[in-house]
Amino acid sequence: MVICDAPRPRNANATRQAILEAARERFCSESYDDVGMRDIARDVGVDAALISRYFGSKEDLFVAVLDSCKNGRDLMDGSREDFGERLAREIIYGEVMPCQDEGAGAKMRGLLILLRSVGSTKAMDVVQRTSNSRFFDPLTQWIGGKNAPVRARLAAGLIMGMAIGRELSDGYASLDEEQKTEMARRMAVALQGLVDD
């Protein structure tokens, strides 16, 4: 997205970071398969070969990206009481997608990438191997209480489902403001119920 015409200063560390950020941006707005090394390279203003050089393979880069983002852990910041409402607003009212750099939507990047990866067999292998320690376990611990694993998984599923639903419905464009409010309300209740219970 951000192409800088000025020649980038020769700084391996900064370049590596820039690649990581560009990849993160790509991976959360397109699927694993749809993202090409050359796309990322073009975003950074660098040759694609450099990415292989720094990160090994595309799969390794993907893992590095998953490691670099917050995987929804930020969602657990803030009060427990309005978790449902906060998250529902984040999902319904467009602050989630597209993911802007360091913007409000940044919170859910890890989840978005998870979501985008559902299709690809290769990406799912990676995600499956790491999603427990990376996402479910922290969420489970944060939720706590009785049946925490079950509630955490339901909550995660709910969140992802809503994100997909939003995607499929083109941002709920066909719903009027009242319906959106109703949707946010219901979703907040459902989520909060899983946190509290």
Place this chain on the structure above:
Amino acid sequence: MVICDAPRPRNANATRQAILEAARERFCSESYDDVGMRDIARDVGVDAALISRYFGSKEDLFVAVLDSCKNGRDLMDGSREDFGERLAREIIYGEVMPCQDEGAGAKMRGLLILLRSVGSTKAMDVVQRTSNSRFFDPLTQWIGGKNAPVRARLAAGLIMGMAIGRELSDGYASLDEEQKTEMARRMAVALQGLVDD
């Protein structure tokens, strides 16, 4: 999956149907991108060129598959009262995936394909163009009542989210039987609440 060594009788219509079924099977267990024309052809026991010949392009084949399957409409058969429970069991207890030919899981093929397509840009274009009339509208009508569009979308999102969650958690292998039961119960309640309300 099903490879028949015996030479298939020369019957264009039957072959066309066989291709459609094999493609449906593939598309609901792998993503659009991961499914290759050659894979489908091998399943049927036919050359890949024949598929292009019969269906035009891969995208056209995908549309034909979406048209040919029931898109979850079967879910609306049976009583309204235990919809939540039926569906929850279907999702949690493995009758959904993998989709078997004409088996219990066949009901949700359309949804599964939807799910598998989330990643691919090309497949999503197709799905987005058609998912309203194909899926959301019938569901909305079946659900009926106040805020039907909102409730239908929430239900669809919930279902898809649970399916993804299951996928990510390798069929909830890490949950014991009691936890699975609890999960099914909670999910049934959530779904039924959306249908009834």
Place this chain on the structure above:
DNA sequence: ACGCCCAGTCAACGATTGGTGACTTTAAGA
């Protein structure tokens, strides 16, 4: 029994993919 039409095969195409090794260029230290 012959011939024809069409179901199906085969080889190859152009494009695109991730990845590799040799090359060039830059910046920093002596």
Place this chain on the structure above:
DNA sequence: TCTTAAAGTCACCAATCGTTGACTGGGCGT
């Protein structure tokens, strides 16, 4: 200023993709 290690580029590879056009062979009508 000269040297050198590293940063970055370039050309190319092997594999795979969907798709095409020329070809083959079997079954049906006559």
